[in-house]
Amino acid sequence: MSQTQTRLLIRNEHVESEMIGNEWILLNMKEHVATKLNELGGYIWSIIPEYGHMEGIIEKIAEEYDIDRHTAEQDVKPFIEELLGSGLLTYAG
Known part of the structure; x- marks a missing residue:
């Protein structure tokens, strides 16, 4: 198991999320960017x-x-x- 797999993941504080039907919409309020997730992505x-x-x-x-x-x-x-790369998630500390 790599060190990155045990590092604490934190959601970006500027991201609001909402489940609509079977999809999730993530809104980065600071960047004014919306991201749509499928059912599995939304569950994660x-x-x-x-x-x-x-x-x-x-x-x-x-x-x-x-x-x-x-x-x-x-x-x-x-x-x-992908979430880390797009700034929707970050590592704690």
Whole structure:
């Protein structure tokens, strides 16, 4: 397990989120940018405060969707990296 998988993830304080139907809309109020997430992306977004780090999120997705850990990691890791790259998430500290 890499160090980045255990670092605490924090949502950008300028981002508001809302679930509409099966999709999530993230609004970065500072940048005036909207991002639409599918059902899985929205679910991951919603559990970040509770599970806090990538490893916990991967384990929860594997359990919730009844898939193996490797498959969950293949879905979660690039998505989290994309959120980090777009500034919607950051690492604590």
